[in-house]
Amino acid sequence: MLDVNDLRKRYDTPQGPLRVLDGVSMHLPAGQSLALMGESGCGKSTFLHVVAGLDSADGGTVSVDGDNVSAMDDSARAALRRDRVGLIFQQFNLIPSLTVRDNLSFQARLAGRLDRDWLDRLTGRLDLGGLMDRYPEHLSGGQQQRVAIGRTFAARPSLVLADEPTGNLDEATSDSVMALSLELVRETGCALLVVTHSDRLAGAMDRTLRLSGGRLSGGRLDGERPDGERSQ
Incomplete structure (x- = not known):
C-alpha cells in the first residue's frame, strides 16, 4: 500500500544543513496500522507531509498503491489526496459553514464515491446520528x-x-x-499511519517505528529488516 525508499529531506539553518529525513525506508501493507513516534522537531510531520504529497523530498521515492507520488505534479498529488489518501489532523479542519451531515459527505462527494448506505453505517458506528444537523461550533472536541x-x-x-x-482530546475520548x-x-x-x-495510542497500533x-x-513491518530497510 505504502512504500517509502531512501527518502531524504534537509532544511538549511544558520547552523548549517539539518537532515530531518536521511535515507528513510519503510513499507506499510493494506489493513495494517503503524505509529510513528519521535521527539518534537525530529521530522515526523515532515515525513507525513511528504508521503501525502504536501511537501517534496530532496531524494528518494514514495509510492501509494504502486504509483510514484514523488514523480507527480501538484495536480496529480491533489487528485491522489482527493481519491486515495485520507488526512486526519489534530485541528479537525471541519468546514464551519456545513452541518455534520454535509461535512461527513464532503470528501466522498469530491472523490465521486458517495455511498449513502456506507455513510449511514459510519454515522451509527461513530455515534453521530443525533448530531447531523448541527454545525461544528456546537460540537465537543471528541464529537x-x-x-x-x-x-x-x-x-x-x-x-x-x-x-x-487525539492531541486535543482527553484520555477516555482519545481511546474511544x-x-x-x-x-x-x-x-x-x-492502511493507517499515525x-x-x-x-x-502507539500501543494500540500493529507496529511502532521511531524517527531519530x-x-x-523499532518494530518491523512485513517485508522489512530491523533497520527499517526493505528486504529483497
Whole structure:
C-alpha cells in the first residue's frame, strides 16, 4: 500500500544543513496500522507531509498503491489526496459553514464515491446520528474528531494519514476515537499511519517505528529488516 525508499529531506539553518529525513525506508501493507513516534522537531510531520504529497523530498521515492507520488505534479498529488489518501489532523479542519451531515459527505462527494448506505453505517458506528444537523461550533472536541474521522473514511481511502489526531482530546475520548478508527481500518482494508507522541495510542497500533536523527528504528513491518530497510 505504502512504500517509502531512501527518502531524504534537509532544511538549511544558520547552523548549517539539518537532515530531518536521511535515507528513510519503510513499507506499510493494506489493513495494517503503524505509529510513528519521535521527539518534537525530529521530522515526523515532515515525513507525513511528504508521503501525502504536501511537501517534496530532496531524494528518494514514495509510492501509494504502486504509483510514484514523488514523480507527480501538484495536480496529480491533489487528485491522489482527493481519491486515495485520507488526512486526519489534530485541528479537525471541519468546514464551519456545513452541518455534520454535509461535512461527513464532503470528501466522498469530491472523490465521486458517495455511498449513502456506507455513510449511514459510519454515522451509527461513530455515534453521530443525533448530531447531523448541527454545525461544528456546537460540537465537543471528541464529537468534532469523530466527524473528521467519518469524513475521511466515507471516501474509502486506500491510505489514511493522521497527525496527532487525539492531541486535543482527553484520555477516555482519545481511546474511544482510536478504537473506532482501528475498527474502520480492519473493516475497509486501508492502511493507517499515525504520527503521535502518545505511548498509549502507539500501543494500540500493529507496529511502532521511531524517527531519530533522520532514520527509523523499532518494530518491523512485513517485508522489512530491523533497520527499517526493505528486504529483497
